[in-house]
Structures are given as structure tokens and as C-alpha cells.
Amino acid sequence: MKSPIALRKNSVPHDVIIEVVTGDKLGAGTDSKLFVVLHDVDGRTSQELRLNNRLTTNCRGQSCRFQVCSGVEQGLGLVHMIQFRLQKFGLGHDWFVDRFAVTVVSSGASSVFPVHRWIKANGNAYFIGRYDINLPHLPHLENLPEHQLRAQQSQRMGELGRKRENYKYKCHIPGGPAQVETLPADERFSESYYWDFTKRKSKLLTTTIFTEWTQTSWNSLDDLKSVYSKSLGEPYPMRRWKEDRWFGLQRVQGVNPVIIQLCTSLPENLDVTDATLEGLLDDLTLEEALEKKKMFICNLDILDGLDCKDDKELAAPIALFYLDKDDKLNPVAIQLRQQKGEDNPVYTPNDSPNTWLVAKMFYNNAEAQHHQALTHLGFTHLLMEGVVVCTHRNLSPSHPLFKLLAPHFLFLLAINERGLRKLVSPGGWVDRSMTQGVKGIFNLIKRGLEQWRFDIHGKPETFLRHNGTLDPEVLPYYPYRDDALLLHNEIEKYVTQVVQHHYDTPEKLAEDWELQWWREELVKQRQLGGVGLEGVPGDPVKGFCKVEEVIETVTVIISTCSLGHSAANFQQYEQYAFVPNYPGILMEDPPKTKREYDEKDIMKLLPNKRTTLDIMVITNLLSSKGTKSLGDFEMQYLYDPVGVRAAEEFRKNLKKASCIVNIRNLDRELEFDWLNPAIVPNSISV
Template identity: 55%
Template sequence: MADVSPPQPTGAAPRARAAGRHAAMGNLIPKLALQLSRDRYVVHVHTGDRKSAGTDANVYVQLRDEAGHVTPARLLDHWFFNDLERGTVCSYPVPAEPALQGVDSLLLRRDNAGLGNAWFLDLVEVEDRTLKRRWVFPVHRWIHADTEYRLRQFDISLPQDDETDIRDRRRAELEAKRDVYQYVQRISEGPAQVKELPEDEMFSFSYKFDFLREKARLLLKTKSIGSSNDSWSSFADLAKGYENSLGEPNAMQYWSSDRWFGLQRLQGVNPVMIQLCTSIPDKLGVDDAMLRPFLEGLSLEQALTSKKLFIVDLELLDGVGAVEGTELCSPIALFYLNKKDELMPVAIQLFQEKSPDNLVFLPSDPPNVWVLAKMYYNNAEAQQHQSCTHLGFTHLLMEGVVICTHRHLSPSHPLFRLLAPHFLYLIAINSRGLEKLISPGGWVDKGMTVGVNGMFELIRRGIKRWRLDTMGVVPAQIAGRGVADHSVLPYYPYRDDATALYAAIERYVRSVIDDVYSEPERLAGDWELQHWRKELTLPRDQGGVGLLGVPGDDEKGFTSKDELVTTFTSIISTCSLGHASANFAQYEEYGFVPNYPGILYGRAPRSKDTEPSERDLLSYLPSRVTTRDIMVITKLLSYRGTQSLGDFEVRYMYDPVGSRAAETMRAELRKLSDQISARNATAEFPYSWLDPAFVPNSISV
């Protein structure tokens, strides 16, 4: 990068724009000018869609071929038209000397004229209208005044491959980004988050507008439910609240059945908890006599050895506080796989340690006693789901990864281009979520048993256990729970779909990484990547992200391509399928509050002597207004915000290898989507949350 004297323009004279002076002519002028032009080359300039991305500055471009021939500077301007505005594509003919043979690179420069001279440039395409050929120059940068940028086709390189001037520019850009992307721990001992929301991370206007408009629409549709603190008079009264409002969640039909309770562990909103039970924990107060009636003639020992028993232990919740008027359980639930391959609950203990008033609830208990025990179990699991599986292990952990990536990987780095589509709006939605939902007196305090303080405590506990190489690697986290084998657990759609999706992402990542690091020394010499890993693993109290389980060596950094494949596949899958499986079923699960209650009032059951009535069960549920809030928020959060996985909102990779890898992945995902759709067409309980057509690229809601 070098400063040069202002180029002498060809074509239109320099402009001094005034706001709105070209609006009346619309798009007619540039299109007509392009049609009338006989110039061989045309540049198509894509201005980014972000705050203040458009410019009023004078912008000049020059084309260069491999022999070093350079065209005269062309001012990018059409008379009577407001060029280079946010989110636009503007086209300009470029007079070229006869000696120009093709386009090897282009030179770009702007001045600081006009009131709004800052400019974020996404992409420049150069079209040869004679040979019907195009050259693509991705940029994805703010273009600074009085600085010449030399752009190369595809703009993808490792830092050690750059010439000195481009290398210096990369370093300067990253230094500037480190001033903007800084860490803070908003939750004490919690994940690394961004100190201040960078303007580049804000929602586009259209996205933000749609989000707010939809919330208002949902509130209007649920107006009939009312805004009072009155209780529900009956379950029929509760069910009426879904008529002519947001629609009935499917769980309304069978929420109290044991079969559905088992299915929630396999295809619900939190399907990552169930694990094979190989022995009964000492703290679980069950024995053979208690369980034999539910094991189809097997003894407890036979059920264990034949791999028919499964368990969920929510011990992470033990000792976490709850909001006033509620009680948080830390349950252990035992499940049996029957001869129909249905996972059925056979025992629920609501607290961790055995004691006379910590009963084990059984399917043979009075029906409403058993229903209440299942409600309290689901209430507890809902706290772990929202705090860890959803918020902590996707939104918040990945926010630190996004910050670290911007601080250490240049937009020209091939692995930045690999990750960037999966970071869209992540920091923005986190900032908005913490502000609107997870603040004192906000939705979490009103709609979740743990409230904000308890949620933060669970996040603190959870991130101390999360490891990229186990929980972040889908096949590893499934195998670690003993449920990878189809002969052990035949019906487990989350496992099947997540594993297939992960494998497709892994093949995509490996294709790119194998090409970028064709020789071992290329990996060792990539200082941007090695600095990225160092800060990614650096403890948070020392200024890093504090991510555990990142492959590689603390001294040498990444030492193999396999380590890179694992790391980058884990990050992309967490931002896509990991979030999708935890997020988009929220209305189906939480929307009908008895099914998966975010909050229950009163104390958990400690006796089987008296069976609660319907009115007693209803007294545990939130009021009309809180139910309405839960419905609206979970419906809003269940909307897909960005495009399907692989269908990128912004394309970052144009090089042949990256382009082929992305297209191959898209083809694999289309085939997988067809398979899942065919399965769901005949399934009694369809599971569509990991259909690739539904899984977005990023965490944007």
C-alpha cells in the first residue's frame, strides 16, 4: 500500500454531491450510459450493506494486466445519479489502452470529498464485454482516503505470501480492528464478549425492521389472551388461548404422555442430554423391585447389560438459585427402551441426593402426581437448555470466536473467508438479547425459574466444562454419551441428522484447508492463524477467549491440517446446526407452557399421598400475561433469520477451490434435505429442525 498523488480522471469530472440531488433520475442514467458506451471493459462496484457504507467521495479505479500496462484513472461517477450508496451495485465503462490484455489487478483510490466520504466496499467485478469474461476482486473492507489499494483477483492469500506493501496494509488493518473489537466479560467469570458493538456488526436496516415489526404483529395476534395476572381456569381455557393467535404447538395433543416425554429427549429442543446408563448412580434411589414392573420382564441388571436403560442427570443445576415463589430441581431421570424401540420414562428423582423427602416418582404413581413430576423435570431441563445448550454454548461462546477472528485474521485470509458467512449478525443479536431479554426485570426474570442471576450462574458453570474437541465435535459428543450406535438407540433423529450435517461441513472445510496448506511449512509460517489460536485459547482473565479443547500445542500452535479441520468444522457447525437444533423448536416446546415450562410456581412435589387436581396443576403455571410473553418470545426466536446453510448472504470465496468446495457442499446438503423430507413425510413425529433447507448459516436470532 502506498500513498500517491491524486490520479487524473477520465470520463466525468469530479463531483461534489449534495444529499438527494440525483434522486429524481432513478437508475435510468447509469443504465443508459452503460448501454451507449462502446468501451470493452466495465467495472461493477458493490457497496456494502452496513451503516454509513455509502460514500460521497470521489473514487478512482485503474485496471492493470500481467505485463504491467495500466489504464488511466476512471472516476466512478454518473451525472445526475447518487453513486456508490449503501447496498447498491453501480457499473461504469472503463476506457482501456489497446495494449491492455486481460486484468491481473486493479488500483483503487478515494479522496475525502463530501460530508459522508467513508466507504465500505464489498466487491468489484471487471467485465470484458468482448470476450464475455469476468474477473472478481472481493474486498470487504473500509476504503480509507488518499490511500492506493492494489487489489488482486479473488483476494485470498496467507500473510507470508504477500508482497511487502500488501503485507503492511494487512497488519495496519488488523491493528485498527483490535482497537474496535475488544473483549469484556459482562457475566462475572463468564464468556468473552465484545466491549462495544462495532458498527460493522449491526443489523442491516431491513433485517432490524422486520424483527421489530414481527414482534409487534405477534403481540397484536395474542391480544385476546389478555394482559392480566389472572390464572388459567382450566386446561381447556389455556388451549383456547392458542385459537386465532399463534397456532397450536403440536405438543398440545400429547404433552402429558410418557411416549412424548421420551421423544423430547431424542428430538426436542435439548436433544444432547440423553446418555446410555451402564450403572445406577449411588445417588439415585432405585432398585430392582421398584423398576422391574416397567422393564418388560427384565431385571434391572439385565436391562443394564442389554443396554436398554438411558439416563439424564441434571446435576449442573444443583444449588442454583431461583426467582421468588419458585423452586429449581436438579433431577435425575431414567428411561427404558421398550420392545417397540420407544424410549419410556421409568423413574424421576427431582433432587440429587437420596433422602426421605426426595422421592423417586414412577409411572405407577397417581396420574397427576406423575404428570407433575414430569413437569418439574422439564422445567429444570428448560433452565439448562436456555442457559447452556442455547445461550451459553452457541451465542456467547461463539461471540468470543468472532471477536478473535476479526482481531487476527485479515479479510484476505482464506480461513477468514471460510468463517465469515457464519458470523453474520451474531454479535448484534447477542447485544440485543442481553439488553432486551436477559436484563434485570426482563423476560428471563419473568419467564424462567432461574431468573437472570441463576442463568448467569449456569453459564459460568457450563463454560468451565465445554470443550471444543468433545462437546463441539458432533460425533464426539454423541459417542461420549454412548448413543452413537443405531443398534443401541435405533430412533434418534437428532443424532442422525446432526452427524450427517457435520460430515458435510467437515468435507467442505477439509477441501479448503488441504488446498491452502499444501505444505507443512505453510501452516507453520502463517502467523495470523497462529496468533488467532493463541488468543482463542488464552484464559479470559489474561485477555483471551479462554476456549478449552482447541487442538494444537500451546507453544507451537496448530501443527497439522487435521487440527485445523476439527477446529473450523466445530465452529461452523456450532454456528449453524448447533444453534438450529437448540433454537428453532422453541415455540413447539415452550409455547404450550405445561409441555416444557420455563417457570413453575410453588414447591416441587415431595409426597404421593394426595393426587393434585387439575386446578392444582394449573396453579403451578404462569399467569395469562406471562404465558403470552412466553408464546411471543419463543415464537419470535423460532423464526429463521438468515439463509439456508451454504446459501451465503455475502459471498466471500471466489477462488476456484473454495467455489468448488462450497458448491459440492450445497449439492450434498440438497441430497440430505431430500432424504430428511422423505423420512418426515411418513414419520408420526417429524423432526425437521436439522433439515439443511431450514438450518441457517449463522446465529442471527
């Protein structure tokens, strides 16, 4: 077992207190000998201070306090840089350091030196400045001799070189996003998180295990409904899943609330006329409803001809909605395939209730494939994985943008590795519980990636404007829009405060080669060794030219890792668990003719008991929150006054935003809490 650094007793009066915090990583402690040199703002330097080890057992995350004599006759002033080295000793050599804190006893002046690095026990000196936050071309160690400045720059470049060896790109999905080739050891789940995750899954499985043995399929809808109260709880949609109003609410505050668009003219392949919608548009004609911006559309043409598991046919529907005189969004037409034809009827509320209900089920089945492949997995988990890899490869741990982004990357690579291995693999949960299967989800991710743009889809305001749904006068009730804009705005204010401080002149922006490398690799084609993002702000040749471009880029990344994932993830149990409401899988192909359905016909569409229970357990597990709320960071990276103040204001503003969401929910038809800052986590960790 590796031990922490421990207190050395001095025979002379101490004038400096050094606190050392070992990081919370496996094997983080060390038995090696630690030597430290302190540099103050007046150019004075301490003697090399030996901080002896004391063998103990529990060293991860441990703090140790040292009282030492600096050896400076007139005493040290404010310490602005530390220089330290490790010399091999004992069993555990390398050391993961969280931070040093140095206090000068006479003045009480304290300085924090975040490290957040593995330190090799090779005797080489490491240089860490106060707060350890600086741009690569502007080291704040001006009082160091030239050779030490060069050593500090060499240290920074060497760290990036090692990161590039550990963080390499690979497209695990053919034609898919850039991911990490092999999960680095530092990206693994912490032991506490891993075992908590495992225990939650075991508990859920135990809760549902006795439901399965009586029979393989459900006898009736009442039989299906009975299992929820006896196990994981009743999802809200069980009460309303047949209602047209509920179907409309799913589009504006469901698990996939980004599909709905304003419709000002019908697509040519949608076979809808005034006769089709007779009695469904109040007293308006179809043309009048379109002109008055009362019509909305969800067109899942991206699913057309998707190659799915076992060659199953997946609907590629078009759904038409009408905003009635009470400003309620109601479905008025569903066409399950893209091409007009006798074998592709248009379903409306004028059809018999169960015929219309089945059409809505097949629409939701199709949208569920889009949600899991794109809105959830593809455009948050996997797209951000490439960004994480790129950040490690190009931004030093000392870079202000690395420190700004790092809290939002916690466990992202680990959950992706586990998810693809356990859930999105041949024979895994997606294969068993979704119509598209692994074959289809990978094909759909590839299609979606070809359409996704950073400057459109990454920013809620731009995307909503693109969809025609930004204006509350056009679509008054849209909880996702209102809360997403609120939260994105708070993230942008936080990012702006930090970024503008560090890039207060155009020269700092232009000369920051790490920043420009980062952007260059973000946009570089995947086949050439980049992330391949389209639409990243900046110039194709010069890179980032304006500070606003950096702010937008960082804001979109943090927003995607927090509110983007939260909106797509945390109500999965509510939406998916009661399968008829939002069926991940249906057991028959989409109908080609209108016919009457009774309850037995509807039950035949639903998966068997084992698959239903799988859906319940996994969506419940995925809906559980694994890490802290946005702004309440698991690890502090920003220690400089500007960063600390920005984080404090961020948390205050998030509390205000949470109150606004709570007040909004009082007046909403259905509470929407998934973008409440108190609920939204910092990162994609589940």
C-alpha cells in the first residue's frame, strides 16, 4: 500500500506551513522522498526542504500538514511558485498530487498550488505557480531565472506529449464519432461511484425478479400496469398515455423535445388535405392554419430505410400538430412512412380510437430510436467523448480552459466505455429492447453525425430559431425551450467571466498555441486524426480570432455535458418504463392499412415480460443521478480569485434559476424539472 507524504519534525523554529493533499485516485499515494523549494514574490528562495514519509495505510485523498523552516534569514514573503521533485524510495513511487497550500507564519499570507497531476519519481523538478493557471506563452513565473523558465515550458510540453500517448482517437463505430482508443486509467470510475452504481442495479433487479416467473407475456393492459406499483413505481404516463393532449405534451417536454418544428407549408410527401383534417382545426382551413403559424411538424425522415436488426422495418413517420384556440398542441395527422401511397395511409383522430392509438404508438416507437441514438447517445455521450480526448491532448492542466472544462468531463469516458460494452453491444440491452438494435443505432448515429453542426445544434437559441420555435408568441407552452435558454444563459455568463479575464487582449488569443491546436483538432476530419466537428466558431485558417468565439465554444461544450444530457436522460424511466407510452420496441412492422384493433391486438405489439422488465430496470438505472448538481463541483480546479469569484456567482445565479423553474412549474400543466439546476449534474456520468 502506498503511503502519503507525512510531517517532518524540525529542531529549529518553523516559519512556513505546507499542506499537501493527495488526489483521490487508485494508487495515488507515494513512499518516495519529497523535496520542495519555495519562491516568493520578492525573488527570495528557500532551501530545499525535505518532507519525510511516514508509513500509514489510507492515503487516497489524504491531507498532510508540514511545519518547516525555510532557511531564509529575513523570512519569506508571499510564495508565488513551488519547485518540487520526487526521489524513489519504498514500494510506491509515483504520486498523484491534488494540491499544495503554503502559509507564511509571520504574515499569514497563503497561496494555493493546484497540481492535479501524476508526478514521476525520477528526480526531475516540477514547477507549479500560484493557482497554476496561465496561458502557455505567458508564464507568470517572471522572477525565475531563464533556465527555470525553459524547464517549466519543457515540463508543459512533456505533459502534453504524454497525454497524447494516453488519449488517442479511434472511431469504434464505423463512420461514427471520434472516441478514445483505450480508456486511460485516470478516467475510470472511482471505487465509491462504481460500487454505488453496481448496488443500485442489483437492488433494481431484486425488486423485479419475482415478476417474471408466472408467465412469459402479459395477459392484458391491467396485468401490465399491476407490475409497476409492486416494483419500481408507476410512471406518470400510465394515467394519460392514450390522450392526444399527452401526445402533444411529449413533444415539448418529453424525453426528446427537440424534434418539433413550426410548419408553414406541408412537405410534398405528406398526404394531408383539408378533407383529411376535417373538424380538427377549429374553424380554420389548413391554409389558414399554416399562415397563422398554428401548425407544427415532427418529420423523422432521417429514419427512412434505416438498416435495423433482423431486417425489421422501422417507421419513418411524419406527425402534424395543431395549436388550438387554447394554445394547446394536439396531434392531427400521422403518416408512418415517407412516401405517399395506398399502403401508407394518414391516420387522424377521426379514425377509430384504437386505430389512432396504434398510429401514435408506432410514431413514438420511431422517435424513441431517434432519441436514444442521436439526442441522447450520439449528440451528448459520444460527441463529447471526442471533445474530452481533444482537450486532454491539447490543453495543459495549467491552461484556464482545461480547468474550466474539466469538472464537466468527470466519468464521461468511463460511462461511455461501460455503456457501449454492456448496453450497446451485440445481444445487449439495445439489441433486446429497441427495434433498431445495435445495427440500427450505429447506422443512425452515422447519419445524424453527418447533419450535426456545432453552431446550430449545439446552442439552444440557434437550434430553436432554426426550428421556428424560439418565439413564445408562436409556441407559448414549451417548457424545454424556456428552461434550456435560462440555463444556457447562466453557463454563458460564467464562462464569459473567466475567459474574458484570461484573454483581455487580442494578442493573448492569437498567440495561445494550445488554444489554437485545440480548435484545429476539434475541426480536423476524423479520418485525419481529429474530432471532425462542423461549425465550430473561428476562422478555418487563423483559428479563434475573437474572444466571443472561445466563449461560445466552451459554453456549448459545458451546456451539452450538463443541460443537453439532462434533458435527454433523466426522465427515461418516466417515458420508457410503461412500454405502450413510448415503446422502444414493437413486435410487428408498421401497418400498411387502417384496421380495427382490440386490446389483444395491442398486447401483441408489446414485448414479452422479460424484455419489459429489462426496459424498466435499465431506464430506472439511467434515470438516477450519479454526480453533484451543476456548479457544485466534485473537484475544484479554479483557485485564482477571478475563477473562484466566477464559480461563486455561478452557483448563486443557478440557485436563482432554480427558483424561477420552481415558480414556472406552479403554472405548468405538467411539472418539468429536468432542467432545474438543482437536478442537472455537472457531467455525463450515467
